């Protein structure tokens with residue numbers, strides 16, 4: 262070890278109390294960033310999985326043109342039963358999925374005799390949809406069963422705004438594929454909570470066959486696919502694209518990533534918040550380090566005068582102090598990362614509940630992930646900020662007058 | 671001639687007024703001298719030594735060391751110049767507390783990246799009689815031993831001149847005498863030039879020349895009977 266590094270390391274030990282304060286600042290910074298970063302990532306994941314498993318699925322397949330023109334004329338861009346079966350075969354042969362299920366979306370009015378509310382109707386294959394609805398909570402009543410042909414599930418918000426109870430009958434109106442108005446009776450089988458408020462306020466789930474009867478069609482709006490792992494999505498999308506090309510299937514594919522607008526909004530909002538918190542933490546840490554380093558350097562004024570008198574250049578003095586900061590930074594980083602990981606584990610283990618996040622209707626336990634990128638980012642930032650905030654004390658030390666520093670007692 | 675000082679003044683601000691610590695002073699130091707600077711407290715001894723050792727800059731006049739006008743050097747160049755040409759011994763030893771005796775002596779060599787630092791430092795500590803204390807930290811050394819380490823640190827770079835500002839003021843008289851003897855021996859044996867600020871009577875007897883300052887000017891300059899001085 263060179264004399265310079267040795268001096269740096271020994272000075273860190275010599276100024277035990279000051280070093281401890283500096284280390285505490287670095288460790289505080291590391292823990293803050295690791296815990297907050299890990300929390301944000303857990304939130305991203307929770308939200309992503311909840312959206313995928315309660316609503317979006319990993320992949321959705323539509324008739325060609327649906328995404329461009331489907332809004333205006335939804336009845337013209339539907340997937341046929343035959344196409345559905347072809348997709349099913351492709352999946353079975355090439356990339357097994359957890360579930361593949363058809364959905365028919367429709368707009369309608371729900372009436373309890375006194376008032377009518379606009380609803381988002383959803384015809385589902387109840388058996389297949391079970392897996393894809395693992396994040397849907399049944400608040401009251403029961404699940405949807407294919408045998409119970411007229412059974413329906415209402416979103417919690419919708420249910421509350423009607424004066425009804427489970428088992429009651431309601432009338433559901435919609436326009437058929439050829440433009441006529443049709444109505445059917447439904448019986449409330451259950452009340453659901455999807456975790457997404459706007460959905461809970463408007464959704465009505467019925468059996469696919471019942472919805473198809475209502476709309477006079479045998480087709481579906483989309484095919485929803487659920488995979489085992491979210492990370493497989495891109496691969497499966499690619500496989501499907503190729504198969505569709507080969508078999509000349511006129512279908513469009515979208516992954517959850519393209520569909521989850523809300524997810525992206527929240528991610529970019531919280532990335533911004535995380536950035537802001539990072540800056541605040543760094544400022545606090547930098548001020549604390551700078552202040553402590555300055556005191557520790559000024560305490561050694563005469564020693565610095567001696568080093569300069571013996572022929573140390575101002576640059577060599579700066580280097581000496583920055584080396585000391587580097588040693589502190591490395592030690593602080595190591596402990597900070599370690600304690601940050603422990604804190605993350607501890608908080609997750611503690612299972613504290615978090616207040617309901619915006620746009621959601623469920624509580625989650627606080628989870629803090631240990632994210633490798635966050636650890637690396639934190640370690641680098643901590644080291645850089647320690648060295649950078651020691652620059653001012655270092656320059657100040659280097660600019661001391663030699664004669665003055667030697668007279669200092 | 672190692673040092674040539676011409677018409678040098680140094681003033682310090684004292685409240686509103688400025689006082690001369692050194693005023694219009696001219697003198698030279700020759701190779702191999704054992705020069706003593708004395709005078710009452712506050713007469714400007716430390717100021718003069720700081721000017722001659724390129725630690726401080728004169729307000730007026732020229733300080734020429736080994737033919738170089740130090741005022742023309744940048745701060746960094748002046749530091750490097752001190753490292754190459756000048757040795758310094760302090761009143762309170764000023765060793766680096768976290769380093770061992772050996773590492774303290776190696777330090778000025780390490781500043782210039784000398785690869786032989788360890789060997790040269792060991793030799794220098796031998797020369798001051800501390801070969802048994804190479805790995806002791808300063809706290810475990812006596813005052814006299816610390817000053818010997820400081821002297822080893824001054825000679826290890828083989829400077830043309832060594833300045834010592836009251837090197838014995840923090841030592842008991844017996845130890846002080848041995849330190850003076852060590853410096854005198856180095857002067858005799860290797861011809862190293864010394865400039866020492868001191869009140870110590872024993873030192874005066876060893877001096878090749880004594881300069882007495884009063885209020886920043888030279889009051890008297892006596893050449894001692896040079897006793898078979900080497901070089």
Ligand SMILES: Nc1ncnc2c1ncn2[C@@H]1O[C@H](COP(=O)(O)OP(=O)(O)OP(=O)(O)O)[C@@H](O)[C@H]1O
Pocket residue numbers: 665668682683684689690691709710711712713714715716717718
């Ligand atoms: N940095 C400074 N600021 C203000 N005045 C100073 C400074 N350094 C020295 N002086 C003044 O300059 C004069 C000469 O000081 P200097 O230290 O050179 O004297 P000295 O002979 O070494 O004294 P001593 O025997 O006490 O060490 C004194 O009056 C002192 O107060």
Ligand SMILES: [Mg+2]
Pocket residue numbers: 715716717835
């Ligand atoms: Mg003095």
